[in-house]
Amino acid sequence: MKLYYSDASPYARCVRVFICYHNIEGIEEIIANPFDNSPELLRANPLAKIPCLQLNDGSALFDSEVIMRYLDAEHGQSGLFGSMEHNWSQQCHFSLLKGIFDSAVSLRQEQLREDEGLRSAFWTSRFEQALLRGLKEVETLGITRSAELTALQVMLVCLLEYVDFRHPDLPWRNVTSALSVWLEQAQQADVFIATRPKM
Ligand code: GSH
CATH class of the missing domain: 3.40.30.10 (Glutaredoxin)
Incomplete structure (x- = not known):
């Protein structure tokens, strides 16, 4: 493959x-x-x-x-998605995380348009607000509760580290301090260290 x-x-x-x-x-x-x-x-x-x-x-x-x-x-014997298949609220948590990824990546694209003088204040703010609202919602969903690593937690670590990497000034920790505390511990796992971008 x-x-x-x-x-x-x-x-x-x-x-x-x-x-x-x-x-x-x-x-x-x-x-x-x-x-x-x-x-x-x-x-x-x-x-x-x-x-x-x-x-x-x-x-x-x-x-x-x-x-x-x-x-x-x-x-992987469904070890990370587990029994999510027919759990519609967990499927929706998955959609929420995917949507936040899309907001974070779109926000990055807006940053890149700055060089062309095409950055939109409207879209920049819209993506930022969706990202912050989304993370606030994630904090309430209990995704971080499982001691065993889950697919949703994998996404959450990758998402938060990406936000820190590309949007270091975005004050997400001010609105979701519990996620910030959780990340500090979760991001120490070998799988995250091994896959962390080197730049
Ligand atoms: N929904 C897709 C997924 O989950 O794989 C999004 C993938 C995506 O947008 N990847 C970006 C890309 O390939 C890189 S982070 N961008 C090129 C483009 O949008 O044309």
Whole structure:
């Protein structure tokens, strides 16, 4: 199998944590900048997004949610998603986290538009507010309660570290101090250390 990824992508990092946690061998990790539109990535994912997992039969899986669910079910005895399948409120927690990832990444894109003079104050504020409201809601959901690592916790660590990395001035700790305390402990796990972006 081949995983197209970049070190900085928070979506790809979640997938890499799954691979590391389940000790899945035989995955070649290929660094890909999605904006290069490399023919290999375009063949595997017409959306030209990472992460993308190419299976040994040549077919490809995307997006990060599908890849995580595939790896967990086929290679990890559902150890991270557990019994979430028919738990609709937990599925919604998953959607909330995915939405916050999207806000954080969109906020980054707004930052990059600054150089072109195209940054929108409206969208910047909208993404920031969604991110902060979303994290406040996450704090109330009990995602951090399980002592065993869960898929939702993997996403939460990758998300919060990405926010610290790309949006260091965003005052998320002021609105969600309990998440901040939880992160300090959770981010010490080997799977997060092994997959942390090196820049
Ligand atoms: N929903 C997708 C997932 O969960 O995998 C989002 C993936 C995504 O947006 N990845 C970014 C990307 O490839 C990198 S962090 N961006 C290129 C683009 O948007 O064209």
